[in-house]
Amino acid sequence: MKYVFLFLLVQSSFVAFAQHQDKVDFIHGKVAIQIAPKTKTITGSVAYKLKVLQKVDTVFLDAQNINTIEVKLNNKKVETTNNGETIVVYKRLKANKTYTLDITYTANPKQAVYFLGWTDDVAGNEQVWTQGQGKYTSHWLPSFDDMTEKVEYDLDISFNKNYEVIANGALVGTKELDGLRKWSFNMENPMSSYLLAFVIGDYHRKEIVSHTGIPIDLYHYPSDSLLVEPTYRYTKEIFDFFEKEIGVAYPWQNYKQIPVRDFLYAGMENTGTTVFSDSYVMDSIAFTDRNYVNVNAHEMAHQWFGDFVTEVDGSSHWLHEGFATYYALLAEKELFGKEYYYWKLYESAIQLQELSNKNKGEALIDPKASSLTFYEKGAWALHVLKYQIGEESFRKGIQQYLKKYGFKNATIDDFIGEMELVTGYDLGIFRNKWLVDQEFPFDVAKKILIRESEDLNTFFKIQREMMISSMANESIIKRFWNTTKSEMLKAKIIKTYYKSLSQDFLKEIFETKNVVLRQALAVSAGQLPLDLKSEYESLLGDDSYITIEEMLYKLWINYPNERVKYLNKTKGIIGFSNKNIRLLWLSLALLTKDFEPNNTNDYYVELSGYTSPVYSYEVRQLAFQFLEQLIGFSDKNLLDLVDATQHHSWQFRKYTRTLLDQLLEKKEYRDRIGGLRVKLNEEELRYISNKLISE
Ligand SMILES: [Zn+2]
Incomplete structure (x- = not known):
């Protein structure tokens, strides 16, 4: 999976303490469920086929708050208990025999299944x-x-036929039954339970096919057909690249990707069925600023590293996240070039060094390490390993590892053992330095970057000269600037040394017409010099939502007499899926004296309306931020805020809970929120009542 906010150092919270049954092997599970979205109920059955390896008296299954209606073993009722966490079947089972276990049940899941949009009136x-x-x-x-x-x-899911149902495996048929449609999916190979998935919603599908003939389904909302190309750009290239680079065929029958609203992470690599946040659905302009390519490649790489070969437990999490991050980087290197790859390694090395310097460095074998360690240090470790043993050995080792542990589980030691076997190297030193040590060896990383990347080699030279040389800064920069063609290096120079650049030099950069370099100017600028006013104004016309957002705000602040002009120039631009430009525009329009006085009310209604639960939490959060800073909250905003404190996304929940606490410190808001109690539901009331009493 991939977290949205890497810099938050999210702790991996999924260290499983599940009990392992080594005397029985569950081979097949036939699931047939029906879903009632309004009551959030799942009703159905699962029929397991299990093989007994050694005689046992009990068999158990994990079942969180599931009501069992009937449990049958080999078609006969059997003694069972269900304590709300585990279903235990009591029966003496003989070795080398195969049994069937049928469970009929209902569930009202409090987590792991999310129901959105079933109570509002948005069609x-x-x-x-x-x-x-x-x-x-x-x-x-x-x-x-x-x-x-x-x-x-194998999953059978029955649902209202007006929606699309998507799950792991190949769709082998649909059938109309009792006013519902039943979708039947077939898998051919085994997977761990956490990789089971389904998505239901209003979707269209575009099918492409890999070089090797694997069907790849690109799902999208019906209204987003024009966004399919920029959103899923390079999907086939990445898929074909992985099959070639890894050298082991894609392990599953097909591959699907489905965007969903208010997702918990950036993406999740369910077997053959990646689910991702619809904030990555975007147009061509957004593509240059931020795109789905990295997440796309990351979840796809997991189909081998995580889904095909799965960690035994959290202490081998490197085998999932480090590998997915590394292979995604390789895919980006293939698409965007070698220097792109090294800049990303450099950025992550800087983050890891900071962590390490604070004495917070973590070992990759620590199951409680943060995402920064599992993902970025994990990718670095693989880069170094490949360098040490050579590309050919590395690839051979990876192939052996995948072949040996495919459809099974492995530990880090299994992987290292396989690599040693193939290459004949002793990887003890590597293992200690990169997997066991908590510190990130930044000096080693820097040496690698200097040796392998022309851009980074130059950048480190500039850094050094700027520190020790007595020459004028700009003359140092110019000397290097003129010898490189790298857009990424130039953008980095602008961002790092903006304040040392003369107006003449800035003018030259403006004139390059290069969107990336101009964006670096937009992001770095603070005070805008009058002599370059028209140059900075021209940035409002660039094909970059980051540039436009930065400049709309900065121009509005720097040149108060021209505010109406800037607002007119950017009217109607929405920006990213979080509507970053539109929300800023509405806020500035409301703050600009005499700007369209007849429309002021409409603009306020629109901005204020974006806190509603019918919008994605990214939009809602921005709306709360602007309203808090500029205008204050209406009663409806306050109700939306209390609603948001119960949201399933922890980032959004945390933001809104903090904001609510701040508001409750002010008497005016305390009184108003207290007065709104009658409009709250049970859950909201329980949450807020404690707060109103305790203070
Ligand atoms: Zn991942």
């Missing part, structure tokens, strides 16, 4: 989707929290 925004990693599939299906139990699952 077409209804969704149901799952998130198994860290949330446990056993909330909606009696299954296995233990990742080492791999089962071949």
Whole structure:
């Protein structure tokens, strides 16, 4: 999976404590469920086929708050208990025999299944989707929290036929039954329970096919057909690159990607069925600023590293996240060039060095390490390993590892053992330095960057000269500037040394017409010199939402007499999916004296309306921020805020809970929120009542 905010150092919270059953092997699971979205109920059955390896008296399944209606073993009722966490079946089972275990159940999952848009009156925004990693599939299906139990699952899902149902495996048929449609999916290979997934909603599908003939389905909302190309750009290239680079065929029958609203992470690599945040659905302009390519490649790489070969437990999490991050970087290197790859390694090295300098460095074998360690230090470790043993050995080792542990589980030691076997190297020193040590060896990383990357070699030279030389800064910069063609190096120079650049030099950069360099100027600028006014104004016409957002604000602040002109120039631009430009524009329009006085009320209504739950939490959060700073909150905003404190996204929940606490410190808001109690639902009331009493 991939976290949205890497810099938050999210702790991996999915260290499983599931019990392992080594005397039975669950081979197949036939799931048939029906979903009632309005009551958030899942009803159905699962039929497991299990092989007994050694005689046992009990068999158990993880089942969080699941009500069992009936449990049958080999078609006969059997003694069971269900304590709300585990279903235990009591029966003496003989070795080397195969049994069937049928469970009929209902569930009202509090997590792992999310129901969106079923209570508002917006047509077409209804969704149901799952998130198994860290949330446990056993909330909606009696299954296995233990990742080492791999089962071949086939899903039947019955639902209203006006929606699309998507799940792991190949769709083998649909059938109309009792006013519902049943979608039947077939898997051919086993997977861990946390990788089971389904998505329901209003979707269209565009099918492409890999070089090797694997169908790749690109799902999108019906209104987003024009965004399919920029959103999914390079999908086939990445897929084909992985099959070639890894050298082991894609392990599953097909591959699907489905955007969903208010997702918990950037993306999640369910088997053959990646679910990702619809904030990555974007147009061509947004593509230059930030795009889905990295997340796309990351989740796809997990199909081998995580789904095909799965960690035994959290202490081998490097095998998932480090590998997915590394292979995604390789895909980006293939698409965007070698220097792009090294700049990303450099940026992550800087972050890791900061962590290390604060004495907060973490070992990759620590199951409680942060995402920065698992992802970025993990990718660095693989880069170094490949360098040390050579590309050919590295690839051979990876192939052996995948072949040996495919559809099974592995530990870091299994991986290292396989690499040593293939290459004949002793990897003890590597293992200690990169996997066991907590410190990030920045000096080693820097040496590698200097040796392998022309850009970084130059950049470190500039840094050094700027520190020790007595020459004028700009003359040092210019000397290097004139010898490089790298856009990324030039952008980095602008961002790092903006204040040392003369107006003449800035003018030259403006004239390059290069969107990336001009964006670096927009981001770095503070005070805008009068002599370059028209140059800075010209940035408002660039094809970059970052540039436009930065400059609309900075121009509005720097040249108060021209505010109307800037607002007119950017009227109607929405920006990213979080509507960054539109929300800024509305706020500035309201703050600009005499700007369209007849429309002021409409603009306020629009801005204020964006806190509503019908919008994605990214939009809502921005709206709360602007309203808080500029205008204050209406009663409806306050109700939306209390609603948001119960949101399933922890980032948004945390933001809105903090904001609510701040408001409650002010008497005016305390009184108003107190007065709104009658309009709150039970859950909201429970949350807020404590706060109103305790203070
Ligand atoms: Zn991941």
